[in-house]
Amino acid sequence: MTSARRQLIDANATPFYHVINRCVRRAFLCGEDKLTGRSYEHRRGWIVDKIKALSAIFCIDICAYAVMSNHYHLVLKIDVDKAKSLTQKDIISRWCQITKGHVVATKYMNGDDLIDGEVMLLDALLSEWYERLSSISWFMRCLNEEIARKANREDECNGAFWEGRFKSQALLDEQALLACMMYVDLNPIRAGIADSVQSSDFTSIQERVNALNPHINSPQLVKTTADNLQPVLSKALAKFDGSTLLSQQTGIPFHFADYLELIDWTGRAIRLDKKGYIDNQRPKLLNELGISPDAWLTSAKEFRRQYSGISGRWDSMCEFKKQHNSGKWCKGKASSQALHP
Template identity: 85%
Template sequence: MTSARRMLIDANTTPFYHVINRCVRRAFLCGEDKLTGRSYKHRRGWIVDKIKALSAIFCIDICAYAVMSNHYHLVLKIDVEKAKSLTQRDIISRWCQITKGHAIATKYMNGDALIDGERMLLDALIAEWQERLSSISWFMRCLNEDIARKANREDECKGAFWEGRFKSQALLDEQALLACMMYVDLNPIRAGIADSLQSSDFTSIQERLNALSPNSITPLIIKTPVDNSQPTLHKSLAKFDGATHLHRQTGIPFHFADYLELIDWTGRAIRHDKKGFIDNQRPKLLNELGIASDAWLSSAKDFRRQYSGISGRWDAMCAFKLQQGGKWCRGKSSSEALHPNQPLG
């Protein structure tokens, strides 16, 4: 039975989530329809622009994204502390950018005096809106409704545009986050529609690489920068802060140079026509985390299918599932391969 979204997403357990949504129509979401010859590639830009616009409104950062021909992937981070720090005016201003708001909120923003009943109503509205501004469900609702309306207008039709509600995976620890981001960033290469990270259009890794100095990139896959300097990116993209714990940082808990080294190595390994994959030159992150090469490459290819709605240490996965009211989750062998030092369950 399908679980309620509030049970699948718990920012207190983990702020990181992988979400996926797929187009329901036979026509492509963003690619080229082979039956009609019509191209929908421009819609990929719609999605990227919209997720960035929404990230600036919501307290949700984008760790990774990939917009494919008939579906898209996002790795999102809920910034609960930022949501808690918003003032009443901040909350109203942000929420009114995506909805009409409320007459009482408009009255308050204009500086008009409120009676007791109006103040009580405003406080209730602000509490509700503050919670929604850190909600992935509301983020996805605003994203999908906007894209569906634009596509329906362009197609001159009505009806469902998306296959159903979005699917989500909770990423409970560093290994799960790293594997999922790699899976998302390498989507076009794995699908055979791009031959390098630089040519992987509408992906976060392409955006990060384009922001680097041209001298630090080669035509093959990438050349890892010699330091951990951050490229200048859109503010919606989460930064790599190099922290060592998932819950004790403001961005992605790895060094940027280490991530680039790993994605370069992984990209070469999953492409049979690329030379340079030498197992004894394993990336620093794999050595630090103790992950075997075969297990890592398997996760880079099949992360989405290895798990259901949870990824992490097996004991943490079971605890999260029990918290949801369930008794079984998928991915024990994959979890144990990515977490070689975890207790046996």
């Protein structure tokens, strides 16, 4: 049975979520349709541009993304601190970039006097809009509606463009976040449509590597430049802040140089034709988190299938289900215990 979204997304439990949406029709979301020869590659840019624009409006950061031929993956972070810092005018200004707003909000922004009834209405609107600006559901709604409308206009057709509502996974701890980001960033390599992170078009890892230095050609070279490597990116992409505890972080709780080392090592293992993927020394992040290479590689290849709506330590997954009244059964006990020794 389908669970209510409020049972699956709770910023108090974790700010990190993996979301997926898939196209319903045979026609491609993007890429090239080999049957008709028509290219939809430009639609990838639609999605990347839109998620960055929405991130600037919503209190939601993008940790990772990958736009594939008929679906896309996002790893999102609800920025609770940013939401708490919003003033009333910030809330109205941001929300009016998405919708037409309300005449009472316009009067308030213009400095006009409001009667008692209008003040009460404005308070209700502000409370509603404030909640929505931190809502992954509203973020996805704004993203999917615009892409669907543009695609339908281009295809000269009507009807549903997406398979259904987006699927989400709560990422409860560092291991789950790291495994999910790696799964998303390596999607094109795993699918065989790219042979390196540099050639993985429309992915967050390609954007991060390209932002470091246009002259750097491999993650191995990037790793040697600095321990606290931080690419210059758009504000939409969350930064790596170096902490390995979710409770102490303001961005992604790892050093970017360590992440690059791990993604290079993992990508070589996934691509069996890539020489040099087997070595005796595990990447630094695997040692820090105590993850075995075998469990890690399995997770990097099968993360989406290993779990349902939650990923993390087994006891945390069960507690999440209990607190949100979403049943007692959890998928992924063996996978969780392998990733959390």
